Amino acid sequence: MATIRGNSNGNNLFGTSASDNIFGLAGDDFLFGNAGNDTMDGGAGDDELNGGTGNDHMTGGLGDDVLSGAAGNDNITGGVGSDNLIGGAGNDTLNGAKDDDVLSGGLGKDILIGGEGTDVMTGGLGDDVFRFVPGKQTPTGVVNADIITDFEQIAGAGGDVLQLPTGSSIDFSFQIVSMGVSSWFIQYSRNAGADFGFVVLNGLTTAPDIEFV
Known part of the structure; x- marks a missing residue:
């Protein structure tokens, strides 16, 4: 397991084939989890997070973020800002949290939670829960x-x-x-x-x- 941290600039951070902890911190960052069950946090800034394969836990933080779980049963939270959450294949939990978000479950039995704001939700294929x-x-x-x-x-x-x-x-x-x-x-x-x-x-x-x- 690796712990990978960015800085106040816009960083490109890549995980390993193991289960990693990846923190973007400030700046407009790109985080890629790769394989493994990763924990990822974009921090402040307009970030893009891709979990890769594995059951990932992803948080956008502050800013207008794009979070994609890809394959696996992922837990994705947008945070503060107008975020785009994409579950991908797997039984995912998507939580827009604050502000106006777009949530797309993809393939699988997903749970979609809009949170605060005016949200647009698409469950995709599978029997989904809208909360x-x-x-x-x-x-x-x-x-x-x-x-x-x-x-x-x-x-x-x-x-x-x-x-x-x-x-x-x-x-x-x-x-x-x-x-x-x-x-x-x-x-x-x-x-x-x-x-x-x-x-x-x-x-x-x-x-x-x-x-x-």
Whole structure:
């Protein structure tokens, strides 16, 4: 196992075939994990992280980052900034954390967590879980809704899952049809209506099943 650290400049950091710890620190860095179960942190700056093969743990840190897990069951967190998270092949967990992020699960049974901000999520092939937490929004004015681009639900046969925290309530849920394309809009809240969240499920024609966890 190697520990590889950058500096305040923009660095290109490459892991070994073992399980490495790679830290970009400040600057716009490129981190490549190679083989092994790597731990990678971009630090401050607009970074690009690629885990390579293995079950990697990746954090973007501060900045607008691109994080790709590639092959393996990866855990990917965007951090602060507008990030692009790509799971790749494997059962991945993607967490956008703060700000407006794009999450793509890829192949496998993935968990996608938008976090704060207005996020766009695509599960990809496999039965995926989309998990949400109400934020500090109001149900009036401009609605900042998270979007799921490919939610698939098969009656009696599984499919994707929509999860909300225990104690949340569904305020209303309805179908939207525009230009012949159906979507489903949901408003949910928590903490006696103090926190609200909104999600649009593109392509869905019936109300989704919701799990409270």
